[in-house]
Each structure stands twice: as structure tokens, then as C-alpha cells.
Amino acid sequence: DAKTTQPTSMDCAEGRAANLPCNHSTISGNEYVYWYRQIHSQGPQYIIHGLKNNETNEMASLIITEDRKSSTLILPHATLRDTAVYYCIVRYQAGTALIFGKGTTLSVSS
Amino acid sequence: GAGVSQTPSNKVTEKGKYVELRCDPISGHTALYWYRQSLGQGPEFLIYFQGTGAADDSGLPNDRFFAVRPEGSVSTLKIQRTERGDSAMYLCASSLDSRTEAFFGQGTRLTVV
Numbered sequence: 001d002a003k004t005t006q007p008t009s010m011d012c013a014e015g016r017a018a019n020l021p022c023n024h025s026t027i028s029g030n031e032y033v034y035w036y037r038q039i040h041s042q043g044p045q046y047i048i049h050g051l052k053n054n055e056t057n058e059m060a061s062l063i064i065t066e067d068r069k070s071s072t073l074i075l076p077h078a079t080l081r082d083t084a085v086y087y088c089i090v091r092y093q094a095g096t097a098l099i100f101g102k103g104t105t106l107s108v109s110s
Numbered sequence: 111g112a113g114v115s116q117t118p119s120n121k122v123t124e125k126g127k128y129v130e131l132r133c134d135p136i137s138g139h140t141a142l143y144w145y146r147q148s149l150g151q152g153p154e155f156l157i158y159f160q161g162t163g164a165a166d167d168s169g170l171p172n173d174r175f176f177a178v179r180p181e182g183s184v185s186t187l188k189i190q191r192t193e194r195g196d197s198a199m200y201l202c203a204s205s206l207d208s209r210t211e212a213f214f215g216q217g218t219r220l221t222v223v
Contacts, residue, residue, distance in 0.1 A: 034211070043114075043201055043214030044153060087152060095165060095208040097143050100152035 003027065003090040009105040012082075018075040020104055022088030025069045031092050033064060035073045037084040038103070044087065047073065078108045112136070114215035116202050122221045123192055131187040131218045135204030142185050143212055144177055145201040153201055159185060160208050192222045 005023040012018040024033065034049040048055055048062045050071075055062045061074040075082055087103040115134040123129050135142050141160055145153035155169040159179045170176075174192075179185040189196055199219050203212040 043203075043216050046211045046213060049211060085152075095160065097155045097158040097166060097169075098203075098212060099155055100145075102152050 003031075003099075004088045004101055006086075006088050006101065006104045008102070009107070012075075012078045012106060012108050014080060014108055014110045015077055018078040018082065018106055018108070020073040020075075020086050020088075020106065021070065022073070023070045024088070024090045027068050027090050028092075031090050033062065033068075033071050034089040034091055034098060035060070035062065036087045036089065036098070036100075037082075038087070039081075039084045044100075047086075049091075078106075080108050080110065082106065083108045114202055114204050114213055116200075116215040116218050118218060119216065120219045120221075122223060125192060125194060125222055127192055129189050129192055129220065131189075131200050131220070133185045133187070133202030133204075133215060135183060135185070135202070136213060137183075139204035139206055139213075140182065141205045141208045141210075141212070142179060143203040143205075144185070144187050145203070146198045147201060147217070148198045156187070158208075165208070189220075192220075194222045196220060197222045 032049050035047040036044040038044045050062045064071045085103040085105050087100050089098050117132045143158045144156040147153045157167045157177050158165050162182045174190045176188045199217045201217045203214040205212040
């Protein structure tokens with residue numbers, strides 16, 4: 001079973017920041033938080049991952065709370081092409097597969 | 111380089127037939143994963159290879175499903191005696207090793223009629 005809880009859906013206006021929350025209250029010390037997204041009819045796309053420090057790349061920022069029980073994925077300037085299902089996944093780093101939940105459907109509108 | 115390639119992109123088969131789905135991982139990636147996805151659901155884990163061996167096959171639903179990766183590169187997912195409930199998108203992913211992020215192919219849409 002997925003170890004994360006995400007809202008079913010969210011809306012965001014184009015050009016605004018999209019903040020997608022994720023709860024992972026049972027995360028253990030050696031488990032990472034991964035984010036993927038899936039645009040309709042495509043395979044999932046890797047976005048970012050982190051252990052306990054905040055992370056940023058060209059796509060997004062990942063903010064992990066100090067107790068690591070929740071995190072937020074931030075898309076700083078959402079575009080229509082960011083409309084997708086976003087999956088938050090907790091993964092033990094060494095030698096395990098990604099276990100997906102149902103994710104959050106983000107709808108970006110103009 | 112090229113991403114993960116899955117063939118065919120679409121496959122229609124009759125109930126009871128045998129099918130093979132192929133996955134070409136990114137060159138040099140030692141870990142390979144199979145998932146299936148039904149409409150409106152997240153991807154469901156099936157099996158994970160590290161090199162030639164199946165490191166975790168706990169997601170295979172029953173003994174009609176089998177996967178191989180004989181040379182540690184290309185993998186084939188095999189489904190015997192297909193059922194209509196097997197209709198889904200089958201996704202393959204690969205990663206450099208078991209600790210790094212995985213990259214997905216575009217999937218094979220299997221329809222059992």
C-alpha cells in the first residue's frame with residue numbers, strides 16, 4: 001500500500017505557484033520522498049526527490065518539514081502544460097520499486 | 111540518448127491468447143521495473159529486475175504473468191491465457207541502479223477482447 005496521502009484534486013491559475021501537499025506520517029529515517037507526474041496518456045515523468053533537506057531543480061522545489069511527516073511540491077509558475085496527475089511516493093532508497101498511490105490531479109487554467 | 115522504449119505501443123488480443131510485451135531500457139541501466147495501470151488508477155507495481163534476476167516479483171498477480179531479462183538489458187513481460195481483466199496500460203521503467211530515479215516508457219496499451 002502507498003504510504004502517502006494526497007488531495008484528490010487541485011486547481012491553479014496559469015502563472016501562479018502550484019503547491020501540492022503530501023502527508024507521509026509513517027516515513028522512516030532511511031526513506032526518500034519522490035515526486036512523479038503523469039500527463040494524460042503518457043508514462044510517469046520524474047520530477048524531484050529528497051531525504052530531509054529542501055531540494056530544487058529546473059522543474060520544481062521540494063519542501064520537507066523538519067519532522068519529515070509531510071512535504072510540498074512547488075511549481076513556481078504553473079503553465080497549462082503542468083496539468084497532470086502528481087504522485088508523491090515514499091521509497092526506501094536501496095533496491096525497492098516505486099509504489100504509486102492515486103495522486104493529485106492538478107488542473108491549470110488560464 | 112534514447113529513453114525507455116516499449117513495443118508494441120498497442121496490442122489487441124483475443125481472450126485466452128498468449129502475449130509478449132517488450133521493454134528496451136536506457137542503455138547502461140541495471141534496474142528495470144514493470145507496472146500496469148488501469149484507467150483512473152495509479153501505476154501498479156508488478157516486478158523489478160536488478161541485472162538479470164528478479165529482485166522483487168511480489169506484484170505479479172498470478173502465475174499467468176511472467177517476465178524475463180536474460181541478458182540484463184531488454185525485458186519481456188509474458189501473459190498466458192489472457193483475460194479481459196488484463197486489459198490495461200503496461201509500463202516499463204529503468205534506472206541506473208536500484209537507488210536512483212526511474213525513467214518510464216510510454217507504455218503498451220493491451221486490450222483483451
